[in-house]
Amino acid sequence: MSARVLVHFPFDPGSRTVRLALGEAKIAFEETVVRPWEPDCPLADLNPSGMPPVLQVADSRPLTLCEPAAILGWIEDQQKTPLLLASDPAERAEARRLTAWFDRRFTDEVNAVLLHERMEKPLLRLGPPEARALRDGRAALREHLAMLEELAAARDWLAGRRLSQADLVAAAHLSVLDYFGELPWKAQPALKLWYMKIKSRPCFRPLLTDRFQGLAAAAHYADLDF
Structure with missing residues (x-):
């Protein structure tokens, strides 16, 4: 092994x-x-x-x-110096807060609805997406994106001055939704610039080759300059 x-x-x-x-x-x-x-x-x-x-x-x-x-x-x-958590205590705390936010609220209010309708139902053959559920999930998504837009506009990275695990967690969640074309990027200009920045990092390239069986990615999914 x-x-x-x-x-x-x-x-x-x-x-x-x-x-x-x-x-x-x-x-x-x-x-x-x-x-x-x-x-x-x-x-x-x-x-x-x-x-x-x-x-x-x-x-x-x-x-x-x-x-x-x-x-x-x-x-x-494994690191000799901090990699995904800053040495600054305030930034470390903020990175952990945002990580918990995605693990709990974003997962419960957005993913549990939109990814259930767009991804889990096809995989489990549970029928087509329900229009009402999609509306509710998209409304919750807009609220979360508004919060992230404020952070992206005010900071270099989501938790502060440097890349942290919060950026990776956020990018992971948003990239799945982006595959399904669920992110209204035009309404979130600062967040879009943040996403373009993290999407261009070498670590992100393997994700851009992922494909969901039976459903093509959104047209811009693999485009670094969208």
Whole structure:
């Protein structure tokens, strides 16, 4: 087995967060792509929750790291100097706040609605999207984007002066929605510039090659200068 194997689903925001973080840290890894909803998915034997991602580390002391928080913490622990959490306590706290925001409120109010309708229903053959649910999810998305637009307009990066895990978490969540054409970029000019900046980083390139079976990406999805 390779020293690092990431077990993930490409359109899971948490999996994308970890792929971005590993790329930013320049940690080489192999990938095992899984379909978590299938009964024979190997995730059930790796993570008690059955959720991706899982990073298997074959060092002198083998580790099985389950889900983004554990993996991001391990990545940061490998660094001689701060990488995804600034040395400034205020910026570290803000990065953690925004990470929690996406893990909870954004996931509950936006992803649980829009990604359920646009992604989970086709995968599970649950029928077409419901118009009312799409309206509700898009309304919640606009509220979250307004908050992010204010941060992007006032700061160099979302948590402050330097790139942090908050940027990777936000980019991971937004990139999935962007694949499905759900982001009204014209209404969020500062956030669009932030996204173009992070989208141009080498760690982001693998995400731009992801394709969802049966549904083409939005026309601008892989365009760095959209």
